[in-house]
Amino acid sequence: MRYFWPIVTLIAAAGLQGNLPDFISIWGAKPDLIIVVLISYALAADPEFGAVLGFVAGLLQGRYVGLSMGSFIITRTITGFLSGLVTTRLFSENPLVPALSAVWLTVVCEVLFLLGNPQSDLIVVARKIAGECLGNAILTLLVYFTLRNLDIRRKIKLANARL
Amino acid sequence: MTMLSLLREKAVLTLLVLVALGIGIGVAHDRAVESGRSFIVLEAVSLIMKPSASAFHLTAVAAGVTGDAARPRRSILKENAQLRKEVVSLRAKNAELDEIKLENARLRAALDFKQSTKLKMVAVEVIARNESNWFDTAAIDRGRTSGIRKGAAVITSGRWLIGQVLDVDRSSARIIALTDSNSAVGAMVQRSRCNGIIQGQGGDYLTLSYLPKDADVKIGDVVISSGMGRVIPKGLIIGRVVKVVHNKVLGSATALVRPSVRLNQIEQVFVAEPGQSISL
Numbered sequence: 154m155r156y157f158w159p160i161v162t163l164i165a166a167a168g169l170q171g172n173l174p175d176f177i178s179i180w181g182a183k184p185d186l187i188i189v190v191l192i193s194y195a196l197a198a199d200p201e202f203g204a205v206l207g208f209v210a211g212l213l214q215g216r217y218v219g220l221s222m223g224s225f226i227i228t229r230t231i232t233g234f235l236s237g238l239v240t241t242r243l244f245s246e247n248p249l250v251p252a253l254s255a256v257w258l259t260v261v262c263e264v265l266f267l268l269g270n271p272q273s274d275l276i277v278v279a280r281k282i283a284g285e286c287l288g289n290a291i292l293t294l295l296v297y298f299t300l301r302n303l304d305i306r307r308k309i310k311l312a313n314a315r316l
Numbered sequence: 317m318t319m320l321s322l323l324r325e326k327a328v329l330t331l332l333v334l335v336a337l338g339i340g341i342g343v344a345h346d347r348a349v350e351s352g353r354s355f356i357v358l359e360a361v362s363l364i365m366k367p368s369a370s371a372f373h374l375t376a377v378a379a380g381v382t383g384d385a386a387r388p389r390r391s392i393l394k395e396n397a398q399l400r401k402e403v404v405s406l407r408a409k410n411a412e413l414d415e416i417k418l419e420n421a422r423l424r425a426a427l428d429f430k431q432s433t434k435l436k437m438v439a440v441e442v443i444a445r446n447e448s449n450w451f452d453t454a455a456i457d458r459g460r461t462s463g464i465r466k467g468a469a470v471i472t473s474g475r476w477l478i479g480q481v482l483d484v485d486r487s488s489a490r491i492i493a494l495t496d497s498n499s500a501v502g503a504m505v506q507r508s509r510c511n512g513i514i515q516g517q518g519g520d521y522l523t524l525s526y527l528p529k530d531a532d533v534k535i536g537d538v539v540i541s542s543g544m545g546r547v548i549p550k551g552l553i554i555g556r557v558v559k560v561v562h563n564k565v566l567g568s569a570t571a572l573v574r575p576s577v578r579l580n581q582i583e584q585v586f587v588a589e590p591g592q593s594i595s596l
Contacts, residue, residue: 168368171444171455172376175580182449200327208334212341216361217369217447217455219349219482219490220498223342225448230334234327270450272497272518281449 159194159206166190167213177288182281184288187214188262191229192255192289193296195236197304207233224269232262248294255293256286349483352466362485369444369455377583435549437471437586438462443488445579452479452496452516454579458587459487469541469548469588476576477501477541477552478585489587493579494522494554502544503554505571508532511542514554514573522555524571531569533560539573549588 166186173183191210195203211229215222239254263282272278341357348355438458445454458464468481470491479493480501492499496516503514503524512527524539537557543550559572 164365164368165372167365167447168370168372168444171369171447172372174376183446185449187447201330204327204331204334208338211338212361213365214447215342215345216358216365217444217490218451218453219455219492220451220453221342222345222358223339226338226341227335230331230338234331237327266450272450274519277519285449 155202156205156209159190160209162190162194163187163206163210163213167217170214171217178284179288180280180284181277182284182288184292185259185285186292188229188232188259189255189289189292189296191233192236192258192293193251193300195233196239196251196254196297197301198237200234200237203233203235203237204230205233207231207236221266221270224266227269228262228266231265232258235261248298251297252290252294255290259286259289349466352484354460354485359485362488366443366457366488370457373441373443435471435475435586436589438464439584439586440464440489442491442579442583442585450518451498452493452518452579453482454491454493456489456491456585456587457487459485459489461486463589464489464587465589467547469552471552471586471588472577472582473584473586474576475552477548477554478577478579478582480548481587491585494575495519495578501548501554502542503539504542505531505533505557506538506540507534508537511544512571514539520574520578521558522573522575524557524573525568527569527571529562529564529567529569533557533569533571535560537571539571 166189170183170186173186177183187210191203191207194206198206207230208226210233211226212222214229215225218225236254236258239250239258260282263285267278344355345358347353348358440456440458440462442454443457446452447455456464456470464481464484466481466484469477470479470481471477477494479491479496479499482490482492484490494501494514494516495518497518499516501514502511504511505524508531510527510531510533512524512531514522514524516522524533527533535557539554539557541548541550541552541554553576555573555575557571558574560569561572562569
């Protein structure tokens with residue numbers, strides 16, 4: 154049950170990602186909603202949870218794209234794991250933590266991905282990664298705190314029910 | 317912390333197992349794509365994902381924000397004015413072509429040539445596109461049960477080639493655009509019949525490579541599919557030449573081609589059965 158809602162959210166994010174209008178792009182790159190959801194959930198959890206969720210995220214994204222399935226799974230699994238590690242190292246209530254984490258985790262994820270799928274134009278690559286980082290950081294901030302609020306409400310509801 | 321104690325940690329062990337599993341699935345997926353066979357795990361994943369993509373696609377269509385639909389009014393008006401001009405010139409050209417077509421039909425009849433102007437096609441809807449910033453691929457709502465086959469040509473109603481079917485599930489499939497850097501299709505210059513290979517660059521343009529050094533290619537020439545390999549039908553319009561580069565050292569020429577249509581501009585496409593050709 155711990156994985157149910159995160160996976161449902163990932164499936165929804167994957168569906169939405171493929172239908173994002175073109176004007177939602179920064180420097181030629183759209184934010185990666187799958188990475189955003191993955192980071193947002195994994196930041197509030199542990200590395201093991203992050204790795205499992207990352208695996209599912211990679212499987213979904215790789216299936217949609219139809220190419221480099223292995224690269225998608227491996228990079229997202231590692232990203233999820235690293236996101237989970239952030240929780241144990243940093244105080245995650247600070248709004249800068251999810252935003253900055255999204256930036257460096259997106260960089261790590263995409264650089265690892267490009268090691269297996271090299272691109273010819275490095276300037277375009279750098280611009281796209283920068284654009285994606287910015288988009289992911291803004292969205293992670295929104296998604297992370299929305300998920301946290303939902304989680305807090307759920308816990309209050311559970312506590313009230315027990316009382 | 318030694319390597320062994322690090323490995324004993326459950327999270328690290330989980331990570332290693334999942335990465336190994338990822339490599340396994342990746343290899344199995346690549347093999348399945350190459351051979352055109354189905355892979356049960358991926359079929360199941362596709363089945364779970366399709367409703368989500370379809371739901372968001374329908375919402376996007378209803379909201380009118382698919383592809384590049386949500387653009388500033390000024391840019392639409394500018395494009396509209398350009399298109400009106402183009403329509404006038406194309407009408408004149410169309411009348412001329414009708415004449416040529418009739419003459420062509422008469423000559424073909426005289427020479428007893430086989431007419432092959434009708435393509436067998438399946439109409440499909442693009443339900444998701446560009447899931448990653450690094451690939452130009454899309455998912456369509458039909459699969460094996462609708463007769464979609466791996467490698468089949470994906471074209472628009474104007475008989476413009478957009479790409480090819482990458483892999484197929486029971487009820488969905490993925491297509492790769494010509495602009496993707498993993499795409500390569502046999503093509504030729506319509507006017508001079510010079511053959512080459514059209515390759516994606518991962519950007520807005522395509523390159524027509526492997527042309528002979530003395531190739532007769534000019535800026536503005538139309539590039540069509542050559543039908544080599546009998547997978548992509550012959551005669552589908554790919555785009556127009558915008559630049560020609562002659563490499564004297566390698567003894568070859570390369571042309572930069574602007575594609576007629578982009579994947580983000582279309583919602584409905586047709587998938588043609590392999591091994592057909594159309595006469596232009």
